[in-house]
Structures are given as C-alpha cells and as structure tokens.
Amino acid sequence: MTKRKKYSKEFKLDAISLVVDQGYTKAEAARSMDINANMLGRWIKEEEQDNDQAFRGNGKMTPEQEEIRKLKAQIKQLEMEKKILKEATVFFAKETK
Template sequence: MNHKRQFTPEFKKEAVALVTEQGYTIARAAASLGISNKTLHTWVSLAREQSNGVLSEDERAELKRLQKENKELRTEKEILKKASAFFAKHMW
C-alpha cells in the first residue's frame, strides 16, 4: 500500500515561507516538517514561478499609494527649494 500524503495549501504556503522568508535551507525546513527535500523543493520552485513579477492586490494598492506619496513629496521639495532660493535672494 502506497499512500500519498495530502497537504493543505496553508501547510505548503507556510513550508515555502520557511525557506523564502525565514532563511531556512530546504533540507532544514523539510526535516523540521517531516517531508522530503524533493517535495519542498518542488513547492518552493512552483511558488517562485507563480510569484515571479506578480504583485498581489494589496501589494498593487500599496505601490500605487507609495507612488502617489512620492510624487507629492517631490512636489513639496521643489516648492521648498524655490521658496528657500527666493528668501535667500531677498534677505541680503
């Protein structure tokens, strides 16, 4: 009888996170979880392929917010530069 173990998506995600986010080696993470190196290597490879260049909805929203904030800060910086130059010119 060859029973193939089934793993939940949550388990796989957490196992992959040990390697990709917490810096575990595949061998160490696999050993601590009681799974084979090959299994974990496959999950990590698939996760990297799926996330390669793809942002989640939250990440896209955060990127958009940060880009807007960056634009506003650059504009404020230019205004302050001009004001500083104006006052420096007229103070003497």
C-alpha cells in the same frame, strides 16, 4: 501500498516561508516539517513560477478544468440515462409478447 499524503495549501505556504522568509535551508525546513526536501524544492519552484495558480487543489480550478469536470459529469449522466432507456425497452418488449 501506502496512501499518498495530501498537504493543504497553508501547510505548503508555511514550509515555503521557512526557506524564503526565515532563511532555513531546504533540508532544515523539510526535516522540521517532516517532508521530503525534494518535494519542498518543487513547492518553492511552483510558487515562484505561478504565484496565483500554485497549489490550486480542487477548490480553485481553471475555467477549462471546471468545464471538463462539468462535461464529464454530464457524459456520465447521459450514459446512465441511455442504459435505463435500453433496459426499459427490453422490459416493455417482453411485456407486449
């Protein structure tokens, strides 16, 4: 199975610029950037709909996404601590026998 390619925000904006600013067709721009024309069309649509939040990536999460990420990390930490405490309880129970 092939790995999915990841494109930087700058790459996406450059590809969009070819179509929007320089007058290339989607097919021409996609061919020159070695990407799929449908994907380029999706990037253009995404940029038009939500200019500030388009192509956020992991570096620019919304406040809700950031909170979810922190809570998931906290849950993972608490589950690990719980496991350690259970193992310690079993260990000390064996020691007292």
